[in-house]
Amino acid sequence: MAKGTRVQSTSPPDGGWGWMIVAGCFLVTICTRAVTRCISIFFVEFQTYFTQDYAQTAWIHSIIDCVTMLCGLGFALCYSPAIAMVDKYFSRRKALAYGIAMSGSGIGTFVLAPVVQLLIEQFSWRGALLILGGFVLNLCVCGALMRPITLKEDQTTPERNPISRTQKQDFKRVAPCSTLTKKWVQTCLCCSLQQEYSFLLMSDFVVLAISVLFMAYGCSPLFVYLVPYAVSVGVSHQQAAFLMSILGVIDIVGNITFGWLTDRRCLKNYRYVCYLFAVGLDGLCYLCLPMLQSFPLLVPFSCTFGYFDGAYVTLIPVVTAEIVGTTSLSSALGVVYFLHAVPYLVSPPIAGWLVDTTGSYTAAFLLCGFSMIFSSVLLGFARLVKKRKKTQLRFLAKESDPKLQLWTNRSVAYSVARELDHKDDQCVALTVPGSNPT
Incomplete structure (x- = not known):
């Protein structure tokens, strides 16, 4: 946007053009996260046309998810800035704004899944991808809605910056290869990074990071293999696509209702336990999936898995804040979401390799289920050890x-x-x- 159209404001307006930003972010989440989930509907078509096994075909979906979470290319160039813009325009109503904006993922999956299946039947997978690509071009419209805004803290940022204009002028006077200059800059950078990412040395955060790796490994393959698995057990293509729709809309229900429940006074102090509960139940759903081989049985599975998937996604920022505190939350969340990338990249191909090797989905689903259960048990065990140490410390203090x-x-x-x-x-x-x- 041109500098002349920049909105001048001293504080977030909490409305006005901010609602257009929310609408743009809502459409961005549909065009990115919802469309990514619907790629699994093309899985059978890709596999049949290119005559590739499950492991090779799964790389299509896993690379999309990995690159999006790593923020380098593609959808990440739209997804991350749209979310950041909502934060610029809202303060008092930030939770409501984010709730509306992020609901595009589940609602988009609910609407697009049957539509994509219909497009494949009418125009083949090539025509369906062309139409879907035309729909994704609406990201250009979303970008046009992102009107820059200058806040009070943005105007005062240069004054709070430890490297002032005077110091920058001093840099120009000093020779560029000066050893003292290089050492001073390195020291400033090290101190800044040490303060911002000091939580990386916390044992509780390290345990959370390890558990996130196992959780992300388990949750990703279902969105790739739910439709192919349903088709393999005799479910029609339309019904298999409808399972993805159910998963998407129930995901939003879990997001909203579980977040509201854990805000109640009776559960507010047990959010950590609720997070473990939700992750563990998704793992148990995985273990039961190989026994569900009909559409009437897969519907309740989609409802249960979708609900608790939305539940623990809502509680990830809450659990992270409980461990690192509010001051380091943004940096810690960045690390947590970054850790999703590697499991998203490798888990679908590994699951596909297991399907190719064993000729069944059972081993792949069981591995994902045990991975999520281990993630839950690991965090629960770490919490028990921490409480036991506190109890022993109090006991020894009273004894002395x-x-x-x-x-x-x-x-x-x-x-x-x-x-x-x-x-x-x-x-x-x-x-x-x-x-x-x-």
Whole structure:
């Protein structure tokens, strides 16, 4: 956009043109995440036309998901900026704005899945891809809606920047190959990175990162192989596509309702447990999937898996904030979502290789299910170990001094023994006759 059309504002407007930004982000999520999920409907067509096995065909979907999460190319150039723009325009109504904008993924899957199957039947997979590509061109319209806005914090950013204009002018005066200049710049960069990513050294975050790798490995293959599996057990192509629609719309229901439930007072302190519960139940759904070989049985599976998939996706930022705190949340979430990329890349081809080798989907689904269950068990075990250490610390403190009470806040402990001793001295001084209270 030209500089002349830049909107000047001191704070997020929480409305106005912001709702057009939300509408644009809603359409972006349909054109990116929903369309990506619908690629699995083309799986059977690709496999038949190119006469390739499951493992080779699965690379199409896995590369799309991986590149999107890594933010280098393709859909990532639209997806990430659209989400960032919503944050610029909303503050007080940010949760509502993001809820509407991100719902495009599930709603888009619900609408597009049967439409794509119909297009394949009418125009073949080539014609369907051309029409789908024309629909994705609406991303250009979404980009036109993204009107830049200048906020108060943006205007004051140069003043808060540790490298001021004076220092930049000093850089120009100093020789570019100066050893002192290079060392100074390296020191500033190291200090900045150390402060911003200090959470990488936290044991709790390391455990979360490992669990995310296993969780992402398990959740990805279903969106690739649900339609081919349903067709292989005798379900029609239209019904198989409808299973993806059910999965998409129930995903949104899980997003909204589970988030609302965990905001209630009775569950607010147990969000971590709710996250483990949702991931573990998705793993159990995987273990049951090989026994479901008809459309009436696959419908409740799609509902259950879709609901808890939306549930734990909602709680990922909450659990991350509980571990690293709110100040480092944005950087930590960036790392967490970045960790999704590698499992998204390798898990569908590995699952396809298992299908090719065994001639059945059972091994692939079981591996995904156990991967998600392990992710849940790992986080639960880490939480139990942490609580046990806190209990032992309190017990040892009371054993060493009966007056000692330990107040813990994560890894920091505060002792109030001195205050108790001071109060005891005052009481003794007041009760002894002729004593001076001071």
